[in-house]
Amino acid sequence: MSNQNPICNLLNIDYPIIQAGMAGSTTPELVAAISNEGGLGTIGAGYMNHEQLLTEINEVHQLTQNSFAVNLFVPEHPDVDESAIKLMQSILEPYYSKYNLNVPDIKSHTYESFEQMIDIIIEKHVPIVSFTFGIPDNKMISKLQSNDIKVIGSAASVEEAFLCEQAKMDAVVIQGYEAGGHRANFKTTNNIGLFALIPQVADVINIPIIAAGGIMDHRGINAALALGASGVQMGTAFLTSKESKAPVIHKEAIFNASETDTVLTKAISGKEARGIKNLLISQLEKFNDDILPYPYQNDLTSSLRKQAALHYQVEDLHLWCGQAPRLAKNNTAKEIFSEIIKNVSAY
Amino acid sequence: MSNQNPICNLLNIDYPIIQAGMAGSTTPELVAAISNEGGLGTIGAGYMNHEQLLTEINEVHQLTQNSFAVNLFVPEHPDVDESAIKLMQSILEPYYSKYNLNVPDIKSHTYESFEQMIDIIIEKHVPIVSFTFGIPDNKMISKLQSNDIKVIGSAASVEEAFLCEQAKMDAVVIQGYEAGGHRANFKTTNNIGLFALIPQVADVINIPIIAAGGIMDHRGINAALALGASGVQMGTAFLTSKESKAPVIHKEAIFNASETDTVLTKAISGKEARGIKNLLISQLEKFNDDILPYPYQNDLTSSLRKQAALHYQVEDLHLWCGQAPRLAKNNTAKEIFSEIIKNVSAY
Numbered sequence: 001m002s003n004q005n006p007i008c009n010l011l012n013i014d015y016p017i018i019q020a021g022m023a024g025s026t027t028p029e030l031v032a033a034i035s036n037e038g039g040l041g042t043i044g045a046g047y048m049n050h051e052q053l054l055t056e057i058n059e060v061h062q063l064t065q066n067s068f069a070v071n072l073f074v075p076e077h078p079d080v081d082e083s084a085i086k087l088m089q090s091i092l093e094p095y096y097s098k099y100n101l102n103v104p105d106i107k108s109h110t111y112e113s114f115e116q117m118i119d120i121i122i123e124k125h126v127p128i129v130s131f132t133f134g135i136p137d138n139k140m141i142s143k144l145q146s147n148d149i150k151v152i153g154s155a156a157s158v159e160e161a162f163l164c165e166q167a168k169m170d171a172v173v174i175q176g177y178e179a180g181g182h183r184a185n186f187k188t189t190n191n192i193g194l195f196a197l198i199p200q201v202a203d204v205i206n207i208p209i210i211a212a213g214g215i216m217d218h219r220g221i222n223a224a225l226a227l228g229a230s231g232v233q234m235g236t237a238f239l240t241s242k243e244s245k246a247p248v249i250h251k252e253a254i255f256n257a258s259e260t261d262t263v264l265t266k267a268i269s270g271k272e273a274r275g276i277k278n279l280l281i282s283q284l285e286k287f288n289d290d291i292l293p294y295p296y297q298n299d300l301t302s303s304l305r306k307q308a309a310l311h312y313q314v315e316d317l318h319l320w321c322g323q324a325p326r327l328a329k330n331n332t333a334k335e336i337f338s339e340i341i342k343n344v345s346a347y
Numbered sequence: 348m349s350n351q352n353p354i355c356n357l358l359n360i361d362y363p364i365i366q367a368g369m370a371g372s373t374t375p376e377l378v379a380a381i382s383n384e385g386g387l388g389t390i391g392a393g394y395m396n397h398e399q400l401l402t403e404i405n406e407v408h409q410l411t412q413n414s415f416a417v418n419l420f421v422p423e424h425p426d427v428d429e430s431a432i433k434l435m436q437s438i439l440e441p442y443y444s445k446y447n448l449n450v451p452d453i454k455s456h457t458y459e460s461f462e463q464m465i466d467i468i469i470e471k472h473v474p475i476v477s478f479t480f481g482i483p484d485n486k487m488i489s490k491l492q493s494n495d496i497k498v499i500g501s502a503a504s505v506e507e508a509f510l511c512e513q514a515k516m517d518a519v520v521i522q523g524y525e526a527g528g529h530r531a532n533f534k535t536t537n538n539i540g541l542f543a544l545i546p547q548v549a550d551v552i553n554i555p556i557i558a559a560g561g562i563m564d565h566r567g568i569n570a571a572l573a574l575g576a577s578g579v580q581m582g583t584a585f586l587t588s589k590e591s592k593a594p595v596i597h598k599e600a601i602f603n604a605s606e607t608d609t610v611l612t613k614a615i616s617g618k619e620a621r622g623i624k625n626l627l628i629s630q631l632e633k634f635n636d637d638i639l640p641y642p643y644q645n646d647l648t649s650s651l652r653k654q655a656a657l658h659y660q661v662e663d664l665h666l667w668c669g670q671a672p673r674l675a676k677n678n679t680a681k682e683i684f685s686e687i688i689k690n691v692s693a694y
Contacts, residue, residue: 195523
């Protein structure tokens, strides 16, 4: 049946199911498990350095012969002044003290470093790369494609999907309002529910559409295909798998959550993201006007969140989660994947 | 095929497609057109008085032999003090002047009057009644059911859907974040996208589910059924029909809108609703803290909005619309309906 499906053809997979590149939570074991089952595993490399990326790619190559992807964040460099950074550092001081951390500084996020990530991907023959938070320059896209690497974009509106098509990307993930983790928006700001988004995008663009947001089982996949998508991307569904390295307290928070427990917030990273509401969000949202733009806010909160995970402090952690936590499963990735495809209609 | 579908069986219709009870925009011609095509037309009686309701029911009875519904708003009486009313009246004064209107007062919305609407529905043998903004008391529900009238509730979360089931309602409309017009929430506040909402509700309740929000054509219907709904309710799709009495400038605004043009606002009626953003919304949102609770804010803005429609002032009108305006059609209700069912899969 994969012969009929443009996503299966394009990505050389058996089922049009992509494991989202959840930065910080994927492991080579998770990526390989999904790819070995006939889906597309994705290394979430958004926060990785060159060494980490290289190591992870090598490990995935050892664990699967099948197609897999790397997900990267297109770098952003918004203006921010020193006093704003100092102010946020002082707001976060109680957390640094609590976890005996040095006050972190903002990091350098250069395009050169980003280009070197691309070179590693080409060198190691990763078959697919997906981009979030924007569209890389034409040169980079054609460099990847001339090396026989497929390029997937991310969009949250018709306009953004159209821009991905215009940039000659091979396929596009369209992200609904329901999605957990960071919003993919890079041009438009409103968040559109998948029911409305998929058919409106499908009527405008011709490259294959991968739907993302709140999809947790075969029902969501069948619905996405009915609306005009060719495949789906699932994050939360695989975040709770045994192979994901999301902290146990994060997984447990998802298992205990209901559909009304998540919120969209910029407080944690500086970019809007959906997670289960906890004290970290409500405390930081008191200083909403002082939140730094992404990636700087993220730079200042990442060390404290790492420590919070180590100390089982669920109230100080990012708890990324889509709007369907009631459907989350405490299983291996292979079990979750098998359960899904057992019930998917023909596509 | 209707024999297989619980919504078709329950409501005695051929297709599980309900025209939403869009208060202020339905006409007997619209209701009858949908019912004559085998769907369920709905008189949007939320703002009607007894006489208007009686007249509309009589007219629908003359235009169709088929099943149809009346939609009512369960009345609410939040506390509000005289000074808050005066303040909002003064904020709205420029609009009253612009349209030569007397300053309106808030209206009385009694439960007694609501009970009399129910008596009219029973007397005139309306086969189905749907409720929005809450659950009426047990006595009213059983009175309707003992008169062989089916009762449909409205919910926007798993908890609310469960409460409708516990109240012994016959079916429930579950409204996604995508939906145009007023939010149905009466207990929970977060808005959930349909992709996430339908399957989570379907796993918990046993009464048939009617999905609403951003559904405009066969693709949305097929998707809703795949996710676990038994039928759909469509508002915006029929609001732009020739038979709807939504002002022409409202219909044109929908035809010209994209998926990113709608917002949720309390500014117009005091209750959160989705519409195309215009000056009325952005002006009133400057006074967000002074917006009266529903129905009082609505009482103070309805006359100016009526005049705005008469004077083709699209910036002073409520422009209720779901998140899929690109899919709206400028056709008769019969044409829109026929186009939809031509492509719906078996259910």
